Amino acid sequence: xxxxxxxxxxxxxxxxxxxxxxxxxxxxxxxxxxxxxxxxxxxxxxxxxxxxxxxxxxxxxxxxxxxxxxxxxxxxxxxxxxxxxxxxxxxxxxxxxxxxxxxxxxxxxxxxxxxxxxxxxxxxxxxxxxxxxxxxxxxxxxxxxxxxxxxxxxxxxxxxxxxxxxxxxxxxxxxxxxxxxxxxxxxxxxxxxxxxxxxxxxxxxxxxxxxxxxxxxxxxxxxxxxxxxxxxxxxxxxxxxxxxxxxxxxxxxxxxxxxxxxxxxxxxxxxxxxxxxxxxxxxxxxxxxxxxxxxxxxxxxxxxxxxxxxxxxxxxxxxxxxxxxxxxxxxxxxxxxxxxxxxxxxxxx
Amino acid sequence: xxxxxxxxxxxxxxxxxxxxxxxxxxxxxxxxxxxxxxxxxxxxxxxxxxxxxxxxxxxxxxxxxxxxxxxxxxxxxxxxxxxxxxxxxxxxxxxxxxxxxxxxxxxxxxxxxxxxxxxxxxxxxxxxxxxxxxxxxxxxxxxxxxxxxxxxxxxxxxxxxxxxxxxxxxxxxxxxxxxxxxxxxxxxxxxxxxxxxxxxxxxxxxxxxxxxxxxxxxxxxxxxxxxxxxxxxxxxxxxxxxxxxxxxxxxxxxxxxxxxxxxxxxxxxxxxxxxxxxxxxxxxxxxxxx
Numbered sequence: 286x287x288x289x290x291x292x293x294x295x296x297x298x299x300x301x302x303x304x305x306x307x308x309x310x311x312x313x314x315x316x317x318x319x320x321x322x323x324x325x326x327x328x329x330x331x332x333x334x335x336x337x338x339x340x341x342x343x344x345x346x347x348x349x350x351x352x353x354x355x356x357x358x359x360x361x362x363x364x365x366x367x368x369x370x371x372x373x374x375x376x377x378x379x380x381x382x383x384x385x386x387x388x389x390x391x392x393x394x395x396x397x398x399x400x401x402x403x404x405x406x407x408x409x410x411x412x413x414x415x416x417x418x419x420x421x422x423x424x425x426x427x428x429x430x431x432x433x434x435x436x437x438x439x440x441x442x443x444x445x446x447x448x449x450x451x452x453x454x455x456x457x458x459x460x461x462x463x464x465x466x467x468x469x470x471x472x473x474x475x476x477x478x479x480x481x482x483x484x485x486x487x488x489x490x491x492x493x494x495x496x497x498x499x500x501x502x503x504x505x506x507x508x509x510x511x512x513x514x515x516x517x518x519x520x521x522x523x524x525x526x527x528x529x530x531x532x533x534x535x536x537x538x539x540x541x542x543x544x545x546x547x548x549x550x551x552x553x554x555x556x557x558x559x560x561x562x563x564x565x566x567x568x569x570x571x572x573x574x575x576x577x578x579x580x581x582x583x584x585x586x587x588x589x590x591x592x593x594x595x596x597x598x599x600x601x602x603x604x605x606x607x608x609x610x611x612x613x614x615x616x617x618x619x620x621x622x623x624x625x626x627x628x629x630x631x632x633x634x
Numbered sequence: 635x636x637x638x639x640x641x642x643x644x645x646x647x648x649x650x651x652x653x654x655x656x657x658x659x660x661x662x663x664x665x666x667x668x669x670x671x672x673x674x675x676x677x678x679x680x681x682x683x684x685x686x687x688x689x690x691x692x693x694x695x696x697x698x699x700x701x702x703x704x705x706x707x708x709x710x711x712x713x714x715x716x717x718x719x720x721x722x723x724x725x726x727x728x729x730x731x732x733x734x735x736x737x738x739x740x741x742x743x744x745x746x747x748x749x750x751x752x753x754x755x756x757x758x759x760x761x762x763x764x765x766x767x768x769x770x771x772x773x774x775x776x777x778x779x780x781x782x783x784x785x786x787x788x789x790x791x792x793x794x795x796x797x798x799x800x801x802x803x804x805x806x807x808x809x810x811x812x813x814x815x816x817x818x819x820x821x822x823x824x825x826x827x828x829x830x831x832x833x834x835x836x837x838x839x840x841x842x843x844x845x846x847x848x849x850x851x852x853x854x855x856x857x858x859x860x861x862x863x864x865x866x867x868x869x870x871x872x873x874x875x876x877x878x879x880x881x882x883x884x885x886x887x888x889x890x891x892x893x894x895x896x897x898x899x900x901x902x903x904x905x906x907x908x909x910x911x912x913x914x915x916x917x918x919x920x921x922x923x924x
Binding site: 421431597 | 668669671716720723725726727729730731733734735736737738740741742744745749849853855856859860863892894895896897898900901904905908909912
């Protein structure tokens, strides 16, 4: 009797983990996911600390892009919508942080201001955006990504326009000097990512996350069960904007200089593409995506000019689509799970 | 008054180009139900081929024909071998594939031609007549006439020919179309050929004014998107009217407010139309069965 139950239990667990693998959430895989996030972050930081300042700077930018990829993944993975405007949210976050620093705010408050302002603007823009679907969402966000850099030029009295905005140097957090390729910036950026990532993971596991999955699977079914579809979607977009706002603040701190052409619409497309390649439903996949986007163009410069790295990302994306592989992160999780099952299965036999 | 005339007539002429680029989108959307983010890159690649022909000393007509032909071939290849086969995985995957293709083309152009803007020949810079305060050049006349021809042909083809009606059927009801013996995949591949050619045509009128770089044609994508969204994705006439409308409005914004407000005003128009009339000013509301 008990043997049967245990078989049923194992079957149940198996199907749950499989579903969890697909959905990017679920208790059964939570432990593995947290560990993977920590491994990815520690790996990025320790490689960065032990390498040249060029690579360390690229990896610090990787944390910025990882937050942007996470923001993208929240929308793509949660709602199945294409968001091409993450570059716009990065820009808003970066400029808010830069202006706050210029006004003499402490780093912590400046970052908080970035998150709050980006979230508020994201919330306002989300209210009309969530009424769109599919390619219409893609088009609207794409046009937004075009409009924001130009609007920054228009707001020249505040933002410095196309001349750019130089930020005060010598920023510190808890005594760690920030900026550029400093080890402090690298560590701080990845700590910020880890916090944002784990909170996102916790939200995905919560009742809110379950509602998001329902809405993403079928809006009408979710509505029938009393889920307020519109507000769930607005909440997802707002959270996405807030995460990207944090990324923007780190962008400002790392680069130390802001100009509108740092946030072209092509950046929004690139961010979306790497997020899809790495796996839009995975937090540690976002680290992978960010590092890909930040490191590949600079490190392959001697083989292929950084302006042409689109070829590499384009080919990888096409291969991923043609083989129907889904995200890289899902593949890796699947491999880990398979290995773990093999080990456990061996023990049972 | 003079400034107003310049803005309106200038907007009309650039709007015609938006409409042409929009037509390239509409042809795809009618058969497939998604848009391509690669059209700007297809146009740019075709224009680079045209530029090579031009540098070989070919007359303008050959350059133009070469550009359009390359657009058709590129569109056909991309559609047949990449995007149409991926459609079975859903419209989002197909859109992703067009983004990937666009990135590859753009990267390739950067490798081969570099980022510096190159001069592209126009159909003729001589002034034909003046319209109010605006000098209308040969190229402007050619673009308006071409646009009128293209839209007349497309309107007839969609409305009257069996191919055009079959294209609509494929998007409206794929199963019913299949039962009636419509070859959906073949039609979609053909619409990619037409769409690529139209992208090339639109590019011919963009490149002389704005210079040819791997990115310059892409910047027109947002106006083309806006034109088709405002006009209604289904409607050829809508793309024409909305393209011209977007051209005139963005010119007025640039003249009376600020050049740097153009993109955000385009965004606001787009959002407003999507909210008030989600299927565009000329689109049909699709039947939704629950």
